Amino acid sequence: MLEIKDLHAGFDGAEILKGISLSVNAGEVHAIMGPNGSGKSTLAKVLAGHPSYQATAGEVLYQGRNLLEMDTEKRALEGVFLGFQYPVEIPGVNNAEFLRMAYNARRVHAGEEELDPLDFDEILDEKMAGLGMEAKYKNRSLNDGFSGGEKKKNEILQMAILEPKIAVLDETDSGLDIDALRIVAGGVNKLRGPGNALILITHYQRLLEYIQPDFVHVLSRGKIIKSGEKGLALELEAMGYDWLTTTNA
Amino acid sequence: MAENENTVSDVLDDKSYKYGFTTKVEAETFAKGLNEDVIRAISKKKNEPEFMLDFRLKAYKKWLTMKEPAWANVHYNAIDYQNISYFSAPKPKKKLESLDEVDPEVLKTFEKLGIPLDEQKRLANVAVDAVFDSVSVATTHKKKLMEVGVIFCPISEALQEYPELVEQYLGTVVPVGDNYFAALNSAVFTDGSFVYIPPGTVCPMELSTYFRINTEETGQFERTLIICAEDSSVSYLEGCTAPQFDTNQLHAAVVELIALDNADIKYSTVQNWYSGDPETGKGGIFNFVTKRGKCQGKKSKISWTQVETGSAITWKYPSCILQGDDSVGEFYSVALTNGIMQADTGTKMIHLGNNTRSSIISKGISADRSSNSYRGQVKVAKNAKNARNYSQCDSMLVGDKCSAHTFPYIESANSTVQLEHEASTSKISEEQLFYFESRGISRENAITAVINGFCKEVFRQLPMEFAVEAQKLLTLKLENSVG
Numbered sequence: 001m002l003e004i005k006d007l008h009a010g011f012d013g014a015e016i017l018k019g020i021s022l023s024v025n026a027g028e029v030h031a032i033m034g035p036n037g038s039g040k041s042t043l044a045k046v047l048a049g050h051p052s053y054q055a056t057a058g059e060v061l062y063q064g065r066n067l068l069e070m071d072t073e074k075r076a077l078e079g080v081f082l083g084f085q086y087p088v089e090i091p092g093v094n095n096a097e098f099l100r101m102a103y104n105a106r107r108v109h110a111g112e113e114e115l116d117p118l119d120f121d122e123i124l125d126e127k128m129a130g131l132g133m134e135a136k137y138k139n140r141s142l143n144d145g146f147s148g149g150e151k152k153k154n155e156i157l158q159m160a161i162l163e164p165k166i167a168v169l170d171e172t173d174s175g176l177d178i179d180a181l182r183i184v185a186g187g188v189n190k191l192r193g194p195g196n197a198l199i200l201i202t203h204y205q206r207l208l209e210y211i212q213p214d215f216v217h218v219l220s221r222g223k224i225i226k227s228g229e230k231g232l233a234l235e236l237e238a239m240g241y242d243w244l245t246t247t248n249a
Numbered sequence: 250m251a252e253n254e255n256t257v258s259d260v261l262d263d264k265s266y267k268y269g270f271t272t273k274v275e276a277e278t279f280a281k282g283l284n285e286d287v288i289r290a291i292s293k294k295k296n297e298p299e300f301m302l303d304f305r306l307k308a309y310k311k312w313l314t315m316k317e318p319a320w321a322n323v324h325y326n327a328i329d330y331q332n333i334s335y336f337s338a339p340k341p342k343k344k345l346e347s348l349d350e351v352d353p354e355v356l357k358t359f360e361k362l363g364i365p366l367d368e369q370k371r372l373a374n375v376a377v378d379a380v381f382d383s384v385s386v387a388t389t390h391k392k393k394l395m396e397v398g399v400i401f402c403p404i405s406e407a408l409q410e411y412p413e414l415v416e417q418y419l420g421t422v423v424p425v426g427d428n429y430f431a432a433l434n435s436a437v438f439t440d441g442s443f444v445y446i447p448p449g450t451v452c453p454m455e456l457s458t459y460f461r462i463n464t465e466e467t468g469q470f471e472r473t474l475i476i477c478a479e480d481s482s483v484s485y486l487e488g489c490t491a492p493q494f495d496t497n498q499l500h501a502a503v504v505e506l507i508a509l510d511n512a513d514i515k516y517s518t519v520q521n522w523y524s525g526d527p528e529t530g531k532g533g534i535f536n537f538v539t540k541r542g543k544c545q546g547k548k549s550k551i552s553w554t555q556v557e558t559g560s561a562i563t564w565k566y567p568s569c570i571l572q573g574d575d576s577v578g579e580f581y582s583v584a585l586t587n588g589i590m591q592a593d594t595g596t597k598m599i600h601l602g603n604n605t606r607s608s609i610i611s612k613g614i615s616a617d618r619s620s621n622s623y624r625g626q627v628k629v630a631k632n633a634k635n636a637r638n639y640s641q642c643d644s645m646l647v648g649d650k651c652s653a654h655t656f657p658y659i660e661s662a663n664s665t666v667q668l669e670h671e672a673s674t675s676k677i678s679e680e681q682l683f684y685f686e687s688r689g690i691s692r693e694n695a696i697t698a699v700i701n702g703f704c705k706e707v708f709r710q711l712p713m714e715f716a717v718e719a720q721k722l723l724t725l726k727l728e729n730s731v732g
Contacts, residue, residue: 048687051679076689088684091675092702101698102688109689141702158688 001026001197002067002166007058009046015056016042018222024166029198031208031233034219035241040201041085043219044170047199048082049075062166076102077109079165083155083172089143095154096124096138103161127160131187148175156187163191168199173207185210205237218244279336285309288436291336295405295439298412304420308435311426318429321593322622322654323562325535328499335437335470390454399452399483400445404472407443414445418476422505422543422570430501430564431539434470438503441472444483446512452483455712471502475514479546482513486715488520500560502538510546510573515554517711519719522559527588527617533561540567541597544576544605552579553596554710556719558726561590566624568597571605571636578607581707585723586619586651587730595625595656600636600666609640612704614723616647616730622654631662640670645703647677647730675703677727697724 002024009017016039024030034040045053047060049072060067067075090098096117103123104114115123124138131153143151152172159167169188173181188211192198200211208216208230216232217224218241226232226244236244279287288309292302317328394401400411407415425435446452477483500522506514525533536559542551553567569578580596598607607627615621627638644653655672677699685695700723701708708716 050683072683072686073689073691076687082687084684084687088678088680090681090684090699090702092705093698094702098685098688098690098698101690101694105689105691105694162688 001063002199003061005059005061007043007046007055007060009042009053009055009058011042011053016222017046019058020219020222020224022217022224024197024199026165026197027194028215029192029200029211029213031200031202031213031216031230032219032224033202033205033216033233033236036203038219039222040203040219041170042222044082044085044168044199044201047168048072048080073105076162077106081159081162081164081167083152083159083167083169085170085172085174087143087146087151087155089141089145091141091144093142094138095140095142096121098142099124099158099161102158106162123161127157130160130190131157132183133157149177149180152176152184153180153187156184160187160191164196166197166199167191168201170201171203172200173202173204181207182210205233208233220244279334281334282331283309283333283335283437287335291437291439294336295408297408298416300412300416301408304425305436308425308432309437312429312432312436315426315429315432318564321564321624322620322656323564323591323593325562325591328535330433333469333499336439393453397450397453398447399450400443401456402443404441404443404474405439407474411443411445414476415443415474418505418507419474420505422507422541423503423539428539430537431503434472434501434503434539438470438472441502442475443473444475444485446477446481446483448478448480448509450478450481452481455484455486457486469500471500473502473504474507475505475516476507477509477512477514477549479510479512482515484515484712485517486712487516487518498533499535500537502540504538504540504567506542506551508542508544508546508549508551508573508576511548512546513550513552514542515552516540516542516567517554517715519556519711519715519722520559520563521722524559524588524590525561530561530589533590534559535562536560536565537562538565540565541570542568542578543570544573544578544602546576547573547602548575549573550577550579552577552581552710554581554707555583555594556707556711556722557582557584557592557594558722559590560592563590563592563594565594566596568599569607570599570601571607571633572601573605574602575604576602577605580607580609580611580625581710582610583612583614583704583707583719583723584621584623585614585616585726586621587616587647587726588619589617590619592620593622593624595623597626597628598638600627600629600633600638603632603634604636605633606637608638609642610706611640611642612707613642613644613653614647614700614703614727615644615651615653616727618650620652620654622656624656624658626658626660627668628659629661629663629666629668633663634665635667636661636663636665637667638669640668642670642672643703644672644674645677646674647727693724693728696727697721700724700727 004020004022007017007020008015032040042053046055055068100120103120107114133153143154146154172184176184200213213230216228216230218226288305292305423431426432444456475485506516508514522534522536525531544551551569557563567580571578578598584592584594586592595611596609609625611623613621613623623642629636642655646653653674657670659668681699682692682695686692697720701720708719711719
């Protein structure tokens with residue numbers, strides 16, 4: 001589904017990713033772990049098409065097509081989803097209306113009819129209930145004044161509504177208390193299926209207790225320095241990142 | 250050009266004048282410059298009643314003693330008032346055969362604004378078939394209005410047909426010497442609108458400058474007078490979203506509104522004058538406007554709504570004098586500046602009567618290198634018991650080279666008043682747009698959503714079709730400024 005080959009990318013001319021290769025198949029969950037500043041968030045932003053980040057070498061194939069040549073909007077419409085580490089606040093824009101815009105944009109792209117607010121509301125109510133989100137968040141401004149936990153839930157709500165083929169969740173666990181983490185993880189697990197894939201970016205092993213990954217990769221200084229199965233996360237938790245970064249230095 | 254220009258003395262000496270004004274004279278424009286003779290010539294050319302000439306001369310004498318205001322937060326090179334021609338007779342614009350002859354850039358703008366084809370033709374001055382001819386539409390409307398006694402005509406026509414009404418009210422809200430630009434307008438204005446709504450009448454349609462006959466060229470000094478008698482109401486629309494061009498740089502209009510007991514006037518403006526070259530500002534309009542309404546009667550109401558998106562410089566403060574007890578004044582404004590535009594706009598609410606209420610909702614959006622200032626005054630007289638005001642001034646910045654300023658002045662001389670003021674500043678950022686795009690929402694729809702969210706309290710006040718056009722206009726203006 002996603003094939004990253006020797007990807008070099010950066011920000012303002014500084015190279016942050018220094019040759020990443022990763023292959024993600026449908027139905028798989030990959031966890032990318034690593035210390036702060038290792039390039040985890042850069043990878044997420046490059047995959048989603050953030051305009052401030054540029055790929056300088058290598059390639060990314062998504063369903064066989066060159067992902068880096070697609071603009072951000074197109075990537076989203078084709079099923080790529082980024083769960084933001086810091087969802088931006090947009091005052092004045094109604095949350096439910098935003099969700100419907102996104103939902104309808106995807107429907108139109110797929111050649112389907114747009115849904116009117118009433119029909120969409122039914123879908124929204126069901127998805128929100130699944131995440132334990134109160135109805136009041138429908139009519140609030142998008143992320144405006146939401147607590148850290150509510151913002152993250154709102155990200156997963158968007159994922160549930162858009163049903164992406166591949167979702168990259170950037171530190172979705174940060175800022176969540178244990179109850180919120182359980183709910184968010186439950187929401188993510190419900191979206192796992194044989195037809196879609198997930199990349200979880202996280203600093204801590206905690207999230208992986210709730211969402212079991214098939215593979216774990218360790219990112220350090222812009223490179224994947226170790227890959228393994230889910231047991232690798234536990235080793236990291238026990239020994240710390242230094243264990244890997246120093247032996248490889 | 251020189252032989253086409255009429256000298257002022259030609260007009261004053263024109264022997265044919267005593268037989269009534271004829272169109273024998275080929276020339277349509279006075280030579281440049283301003284003096285008492287020019288004013289006499291304007292008045293004579295327009296065959297005005299005596300009081301009008303006195304009004305103009307009084308204004309001119311006052312103007313000579315005044316100084317151009319320098320307190321506004323705008324900067325421009327000095328205007329040479331002797332380098333302006335103060336009279337231009339209406340001249341027909343060149344008619345085009347079809348839209349194919351119109352500048353494709355202009356057509357693209359029309360398209361983006363969603364302006365209907367017939368409307369596009371009218372704006373571009375393409376000949377339209379008889380059914381859609383705006384003059385015939387206007388005539389039909391005029392008939393409908395006359396049936397209920399509503400007068401809606403050019404003010405030059407009102408001076409001929411209803412001189413006593415004009416004399417009774419003209420200059421009662423904006424006195425001839427009110428400010429520099431108003432004094433100049435009072436001395437030299439050439440045309441504008443006149444509206445009179447008789448007692449107990451709800452105007453049967455929204456009045457729009459679009460339906461006024463003889464609007465081909467109202468000139469740079471436009472004068473509007475609207476009187477709403479007891480228990481009557483009117484909604485008036487001015488301007489349009491399509492870009493407007495004019496070779497005259499200085500525009501100094503005056504609008505006066507008078508609401509008698511229980512009368513209700515709603516005045517909406519969409520202003521999109523050419524703002525000049527985005528880098529140099531060259532050719533942009535200086536829009537120095539005095540707009541003021543007087544709630545003269547009890548329980549009267551005046552509501553201003555403006556969407557200001559054009560002009561190189563805007564200097565404009567639509568205000569309300571709340572004289573009648575229980576009267577209400579409202580000001581809803583969206584002012585957008587981009588390129589190197591400068592806007593200093595806001596309102597004045599003068600509370601004189603008891604239980605008078607006013608509200609101010611101002612939304613300023615600045616982009617590129619522009620400067621956007623809100624200037625508002627709330628003044629409560631000593632004996633205006635229980636006056637209330639609510640003010641909300643929000644600014645939105647697009648990019649980091651623009652500026653937004655807020656200058657609220659509050660003056661209250663009694664203890665029974667309640668005044669509230671809220672202000673906020675926000676930013677439309679690349680991160681916000683990326684968020685939308687990462688959900689498959691186009692950049693254009695994203696800007697529209699953010700701007701509509703920011704301006705919705707003001708857009709709600711506009712007539713439906715106008716509101717839709719205004720939203721599109723703002724998106725269009727900001728598309729190139731974000732990111």
